[in-house]
Amino acid sequence: MDNFIFAKVRDYLLLLGQSEDPTAVIDFFAEGEELFNEPNASNTDLAEVLPNQNLPHKLYDITNNDDFLLLTPDTRLLGKKSAIQSAENEAKERVTEFHLANKTRLISALYAESTSLPEYVKAWSEYFFCDHFSLWIYNKYTKAFTRATGSFESPQSYIFEHEDSTLNDALLDSYSIECRAPREPFPNGLKTVNRIKLTLGYDGTVGLLSFYSRHSDYRIEPSSCDEVRNSIETKYLQVRQQAHQAMDQINQQFIGAYEAGKLDEFLHSMVCQVKQSFQCEACSIFVADDAQQNLSLVATCDSELHGRPDREYSYQVDSGKPTTDVYLNQRIAFSYDLSVDDPDNVGYNEQTEHPPTNWIGAPLISAGRCLGVFRVRNKYEEVDGKQSIINFRSGDFMNLLSLCSNLGNLIRIESLFNETERKLAETNANIIEMNDFNKVFLHEIRTPISKFTMAPEIIKRTLARPEISPENLERVIRQLDDIQVMGDRLEFIAKTFNFNQIVTRRDFKILSVLRDIIFPVINITRAYLRKQYDRDIDLDTTGLNSIRVYGDKTLLNICFNTLIDNAGKYSVGTRKPIDVSGGYHDSGDFFDVVVSNYGLPILEEERERLLENGVRGTEAVRQGIGGTGIGLHLAQRIMHEGKGDLLLTSIKDPVSFTLRIPVRPQERDT
Numbered sequence: 001m002d003n004f005i006f007a008k009v010r011d012y013l014l015l016l017g018q019s020e021d022p023t024a025v026i027d028f029f030a031e032g033e034e035l036f037n038e039p040n041a042s043n044t045d046l047a048e049v050l051p052n053q054n055l056p057h058k059l060y061d062i063t064n065n066d067d068f069l070l071l072t073p074d075t076r077l078l079g080k081k082s083a084i085q086s087a088e089n090e091a092k093e094r095v096t097e098f099h100l101a102n103k104t105r106l107i108s109a110l111y112a113e114s115t116s117l118p119e120y121v122k123a124w125s126e127y128f129f130c131d132h133f134s135l136w137i138y139n140k141y142t143k144a145f146t147r148a149t150g151s152f153e154s155p156q157s158y159i160f161e162h163e164d165s166t167l168n169d170a171l172l173d174s175y176s177i178e179c180r181a182p183r184e185p186f187p188n189g190l191k192t193v194n195r196i197k198l199t200l201g202y203d204g205t206v207g208l209l210s211f212y213s214r215h216s217d218y219r220i221e222p223s224s225c226d227e228v229r230n231s232i233e234t235k236y237l238q239v240r241q242q243a244h245q246a247m248d249q250i251n252q253q254f255i256g257a258y259e260a261g262k263l264d265e266f267l268h269s270m271v272c273q274v275k276q277s278f279q280c281e282a283c284s285i286f287v288a289d290d291a292q293q294n295l296s297l298v299a300t301c302d303s304e305l306h307g308r309p310d311r312e313y314s315y316q317v318d319s320g321k322p323t324t325d326v327y328l329n330q331r332i333a334f335s336y337d338l339s340v341d342d343p344d345n346v347g348y349n350e351q352t353e354h355p356p357t358n359w360i361g362a363p364l365i366s367a368g369r370c371l372g373v374f375r376v377r378n379k380y381e382e383v384d385g386k387q388s389i390i391n392f393r394s395g396d397f398m399n400l401l402s403l404c405s406n407l408g409n410l411i412r413i414e415s416l417f418n419e420t421e422r423k424l425a426e427t428n429a430n431i432i433e434m435n436d437f438n439k440v441f442l443h444e445i446r447t448p449i450s451k452f453t454m455a456p457e458i459i460k461r462t463l464a465r466p467e468i469s470p471e472n473l474e475r476v477i478r479q480l481d482d483i484q485v486m487g488d489r490l491e492f493i494a495k496t497f498n499f500n501q502i503v504t505r506r507d508f509k510i511l512s513v514l515r516d517i518i519f520p521v522i523n524i525t526r527a528y529l530r531k532q533y534d535r536d537i538d539l540d541t542t543g544l545n546s547i548r549v550y551g552d553k554t555l556l557n558i559c560f561n562t563l564i565d566n567a568g569k570y571s572v573g574t575r576k577p578i579d580v581s582g583g584y585h586d587s588g589d590f591f592d593v594v595v596s597n598y599g600l601p602i603l604e605e606e607r608e609r610l611l612e613n614g615v616r617g618t619e620a621v622r623q624g625i626g627g628t629g630i631g632l633h634l635a636q637r638i639m640h641e642g643k644g645d646l647l648l649t650s651i652k653d654p655v656s657f658t659l660r661i662p663v664r665p666q667e668r669d670t
Contacts, residue, residue, distance in 0.1 A: 004053070004060075004071035005091045007098050009129060010219060013069055015053075016098055027052065036064050040074055063088055068095040102127060110231065116383075118149035120235045124228050125151065125211055128220055131190060132212040135232075136167055137200065139394045142334055145208070146391035152188070157391055158336040170197045170208040179219045182212075192218040196225050200236045205394045207236065240395045249277070261421070263414040267299035268307025274376065274403070275301045278396065281378035281387075282350030286315065286323060287364075287411065288372050293317060295327055295373060302350035313348045321347045323373050326361040330370045332401065335359045336391055352378050357389045360397070362404040366412035374404045508642065508665070511556070513547040513582060513591065517661075521561045522580070529568040529578070537564070538577040547582065549591050549661040551642045556661065559635040559646065560593065563657050566631065567597035570620060570655070574598040579654065584663075590644065591661050596654035600625075607651055611636045632657075 006013035006029070013029040013036075033049050035041050040062055043055035057073035061084060064070075070091045072084055109115055109123030117135075125133035134150035136159075144160040145167045159165045166183060169175050179194045190212040198207030209232060211220060220228075258266050267285050275283040282302040286295040296314040299307055315324045322342055326333045335341040338356045345356060361375040379396065380387045462472045511517060522537055529535045567578040579596040600619040602610060609615050614629040636646040639659065643666045650656035 002057070002073050003087050003090070004050075005094050006069040007095045008066070008068060010221070012215060012218065014098075014129065015050075016094055036062060036069055038062060041071075046071070063091070067092065110235075117235060117239050121149055121209065121232065122151065124231070128194075128211060128224070129213075130194075130211040130218075131214050132188075134210045134212075136170075136208045136210075137394060138167075138171065138206040138208075139392070139397065140204065141332065141394065141397040142336075142392075144336070146336070146393070148207070148391075148393070167208055170195075170206055177222060177225045179217075181216075186212070189214050191216045194218075194220045194225070196229050196232075198229055198233055198236070200233060200394075201240060203394075203398070207232070243395050243399060249273075258410060260414065260417045263411065264298060266410075270407070271299045271301040272307050278376055278399070279380055279382070280376040281352040281354065281380060283376050284348065284350060284374075285364075285407075286327075286373045286375075288317070288327065288370070295324060297348060298372075300348075300350060303353055304351045315347065322359070323347060323361055323375060326363055326373045326375075327370055330363045330365060332363065332397065333361045334392065334397075350377060353387065354378055354380075354389050358392060360392055360400060362400050364404050364408035364411060366408040369412075371408055371411045371415075374400070374407060376400070507554070508550060508552050510548050510550055511553055513549055513593065513661075514541065514544050516553050517549075517556045517560055517593070518544065518580065520557055521564055525561065525564050525568075529564070533568040533571060535568045535571050536577040538579050540579065540581040543581060543583045544593075547591055549663050550665055551644065551661055555638045555642065556659070559638055559659055560595075562631045562635045563595040563659070566657075567595050567655075569625060569627070570617075571597045571599035572623060572625075585660060589663060591663050593659040593661065594649070594656055595659075596650070596656040598654050600655070601652035602648070602655055604651065607648060610648060611646065 005016045007016060008014075015027050015029065029049065035045055035049055040059055043058055043060065046055055046060060047053075057075075059074040060071040061074045062069070062071060063084070068091050070087060072087045075083075106123055106127040110120060115123070121133055121135050132151045134152075134154070135148045136145040137148045138145050138161075142160075143162075144158050145165070147154055147157045159167055161168060161171070169178075175197050177194070177196050179192065181191060182193050192213045192215060194211045194213075196209045198209055199205075200207045209228065257269065271283040271285060275281075282300070284300040285298050287298050288295055294314040294316055296312070297309050300309050301307055315321055317324050317327055322333060322335070336358050338345065338359055342356075342359075349356065357378050359375065359377045361373050363370045364372040364374055379390055379392050381390045462468070465472060518539070522539060526537050529537065564578065564580075571578065576598040580593070581596075582591060582593045584591055600617065600623065602617050603619070606615075606617060610617060611632050613633040615633070616627055616629040620627060632646065639646045639661075643662050645660040647658045647660060648656075649658045
């Protein structure tokens with residue numbers, strides 16, 4: 001080209017190109033060359049300053065003003081002055097167009113709807129014609145600078161505050177901007193770095209923006225630094241607000257999506273939303289058990305799973321793993337490089353596209369108690385459809401802590417809900433149990449009360465006769481004996497069926513089988529059975545002497561009385577007594593008290609159902625023998641509560657029921 005037009009930028013000359021792009025720059029040159037202060041210069045002299053340019057003319061006139069520098073061929077022809085004026089007008093127009101286009105390109109990049117923070121910083125770097133840039137942000141939670149973006153490869157992506165680094169200068173209150181040569185040589189020959197301290201948010205997050213140039217003392221003016229600072233700080237707040245909005249949407253799910261009693265389903269959805277909004281490759285939630293001994297995986301989302309775990313997994317809280325340390329210390333933990341901080345990588349590992357790189361674990365705390373751990377792994381950014389792992393930002397920690405605070409409260413609400421449901425179920429069960437006891441109690445006292453009603457009338461009629469024969473006197477004595485027996489029976493029932501004792505109180509302790517369980521029932525019931533059913537009890541004490549078991553005396557009396565009473569009631573068509581015997585179960589952990597009687601059989605098809613609530617034997621119903629169908633069911637429930645059992649062990653000749661009683665406290669009772 002004949003004319004050479006240079007725009008002036010910060011003591012440097014930018015040789016403008018001839019392409020359609022008005023911002024095209026061929027090269028940089030130092031403005032301070034003395035040659036440019038001369039009115040003209042030979043192509044030989046200019047070649048030393050512009051070594052890569054073709055200079056076809058022997059002599060060039062030089063126009064040097066505040067806005068541009070112009071080289072025009074000195075033709076020594078008429079009209080030279082007019083030609084120079086025309087060239088100067090063109091140069092002025094080209095330089096104005098250059099600066100305007102450069103500013104327009106910056107504005108287009110800064111205000112584009114989809115411009116990311118890295119693109120934002122790059123736009124400023126290009127506007128200042130810098131060769132490279134970087135942005136580091138200080139994370140107060142980790143006390144480290146992390147590289148948010150940069151145009152060149154860096155040997156480190158994070159630097160802790162305690163390390164020897166010039167980044168830490170930005171933590172000084174007095175630090176604002178600086179322009180200097182790099183303290184360590186750059187492999188690509190960069191000679192100047194301009195640094196600007198950024199205040200990124202109300203919480204005091206600090207950033208350090210660096211622009212690099214291959215030219216010496218390439219200084220960005222303080223006013224321009226202020227403009228950049230305001231612009232980047234505003235953009236960062238915008239990006240941060242967008243992240244907050246994404247997390248706010250997740251937090252709003254607590255109100256709309258959560259249903260009491262369905263926490264697991266909610267957490268399955270939650271981890272997938274966090275994984276997407278938080279831009280991490282994996283997200284998992286671990287919840288502590290009631291004993292606070294284990295952390296169990298309840299929800300996870302990675303490249304293969306989408307909420308519901310495909311297997312059970314739990315950490316022992318004292319295992320010393322990073323996840324359990326978060327739980328024990330009740331503090332957020334992190335790693336920028338898992339290959340260094342957790343090289344063994346032992347524990348639950350989600351499936352991720354990239355190897356485990358970085359990690360955050362946050363405690364789920366409510367009412368001062370840690371309920372579990374929320375963790376995310378492998379923070380990424382997506383550019384042109386390709387994901388790359390990046391460092392966590394300060395905003396990530398803030399968002400995660402806010403989320404975990406809400407989630408911790410939600411888990412506690414679920415726990416309180418479950419506890420309320422459990423207590424309500426227990427209350428309902430107690431009410432049902434009281435109703436069952438009441439029905440059995442009313443059934444038990446019906447016969448004694450009827451005797452009390454009938455006996456006085458019989459005695460009264462007998463004594464009203466003019467003469468009382470020995471037979472009549474014997475009849476009166478029998479009625480009085482019946483009243484005595486029924487009175488004893490009624491007293492036993494009233495004492496045994498003490499509602500406060502059997503429903504609200506439990507007194508489990510070591511008992512004597514004979515003294516505490518069998519004799520209190522037989523001593524009262526034997527006379528009653530003789531009077532009511534003409535049936536006796538044959539007690540085989542051989543295997544019962546000195547036997548100790550563990551249980552509640554009152555409840556075991558009720559169960560044993562139920563079996564004895566049923567045995568007497570259903571001993572139809574036989575004179576054989578009721579047999580009571582006992583022996584240890586094969587395991588040695590239980591003692592069996594067996595009650596057997598001859599009479600009505602139990603059908604084979606009834607064996608499995610006879611102990612259900614309200615079920616009565618077919619033969620008993622056919623014979624018209626009264627009953628509620630509750631006694632055996634209630635007795636089995638009582639035995640289950642005491643970690644024992646009630647079993648139907650024979651259905652015919654004899655019919656046998658077995659009380660299986662623990663001989664010692666079970667593990668949960670000790």
